[in-house]
Amino acid sequence: EDDDVISALVDFMNALGPPATLQNTTNWGWTTSSDPCTDKWQGVTCDTGNRTVQKIVLEQLSLTGILDLESVCKETSLLLLSLKFNNLTGNLSPEISNCKRLRHLYLNGNHFSGNLPDSLTDLADLKRIDISNNELNGKLPDMSRITGLLTFLAQNNRFTGNLPKFNYNTLKEFDVSNNDFSGQIPDDTGNFTASSFLGNPNLCGKELPNACPVKKRKKNLNNILMYSGYAILGLIVLFLLSLLFLKRKQKLEDTKSVNSVKKGVKSSNNDSAVSSGKNRSEFSLTSAENGAVSASLVVLSSPVEAVNGMRFEDLLRAPAELIGRGKHGSLYKVIPAGGVPLVVKRIKDWEITRDEFKKRMQRIDQVKHPKVLPVVAYYCSKQEKLLVYEFQQNGSLFNLLHGSQNGQHFDWGSRLNVACGTAEALAFMHAELQNDGIAHGNLKSSNILFTKDMEICVSEYGLMVVNDCNSQNSSAFNLDVYAFGVILLELLTGKPVQNNGLDLAQWVNSVVKEEWTGEVFDKKLVVEGANEERMVAMLQIALKCINGSPDVRPSIGQVATMLVGLKEEDERSMVSIDP
């Protein structure tokens, strides 16, 4: 451990006011001349590499001082702090937000006073907060900012003001009874009943002894106004929709006639990055469809306003930038006049008839999953197949793992989340498209993208079936499972894939055979102190997916179930770290 951190931890301990009897016990530690990890200070647990302090548990030790959060949070990797059942006094200072990775905070059964600092809600990883049985007061900060919170126990304090918003559906434990809260409790309190709210004389609500006053007449009037408002709104929407429908129909007909794209459509935009020397757009048709009326751009249901009504010509004219040249064609970033950045995949060498292509695209469009990037439009002529997606600005899983950041800030919990999310999305798609025989076909970490909210989305679903060298007697579906297994290996090892994943899979298999499982894992995960048992469990799932015999591989649905189980176990372990 770093010297500065050690002396900060010693300051923290001195401020807690440990009684002399404690300090004289043999294994006490907590001196600047020793190390909290290698010298095993009392109450301290470190990561597996003995590098950083992860948990500090000092319960029921008759500590009578104050909590020096500024000092203890110099240890920025702290996951758990428990000081329950002591006699600590004073305030909780805003420096608590320096404990960036804190997940569990147990301060119950002390005499802390003052308010709960707003900065507490900066701690996005917080899962459990128990501050019950203290003398805390003032208003609570906006707790809804901590989205993954599982426990909030604040009973028997002196908090005032309205209750802030909580996400009652994800909370597992919640108690704010015996405080001085006022106002109304929300109707939607999930599983929490009156007992979680009792003992706040000025708090009213459905299930509490004091129901909230109802302003009946006004409410009725409000209702009438509200419902007639809805009715008018409904009519307006209906009117607009039919207008839009008529307009689109008109446009489609226009497009067909205007947009008969002939051989070599000239790009009118000279600074278009894809224009070739001959001033011909790369999107232009190189075919000999002389005079023939080509199919125009088919816009599927798109949430992007700018895409609706877009024509093939608009795509041609927009500035484009080549951002990838993969096995199956080139990828361009295009910013059409509407301003919403799109990507256009120009597929090469796909032996598929126009009808089949169209049918496939329409079918995929019918199946929607929030974690699967929808095709917003496609274009299909004899020679040219284009697919249009929305551009995702936050890059791909491949970038995150192997780009300049090199997986540095990509912790175990987030990796498990990506694995679970991807498996669930694929399981849904496989189930829906089983009968149509449409699998992803080209699953890899560069096709797993991050949306602007850093949610994952799987792109290029069903684009084309890859002819893999070991694809004999594999269905497209269990090839997806193999590919997903390789993604799991990438997440676990932090190593990029070569040779369709065969190299990585072979390497992992050989290391595992020699029982050196620990060597497989990404060093960043090891340093972080990720639980080895669960990493091994994920590795076993990965090995099942990359099994040489396709028939023995689990279905992606089974894989998703296993991963969700693993994630729940991970969550539970966080919750019940046995102090």
Ligand SMILES: Nc1ncnc2c1ncn2[C@@H]1O[C@H](COP(=O)(O)OP(=O)(O)OP(=O)(O)O)[C@@H](O)[C@H]1O
């Ligand atoms: N919708 C998108 N938004 C942002 N970036 C994207 C989008 N789709 C793909 N990319 C990124 O653009 C790069 C090139 O993509 P491309 O699909 O051409 O490569 P590939 O998937 O390796 O090739 P292929 O699919 O032909 O095997 C990749 O890094 C990919 O992550």
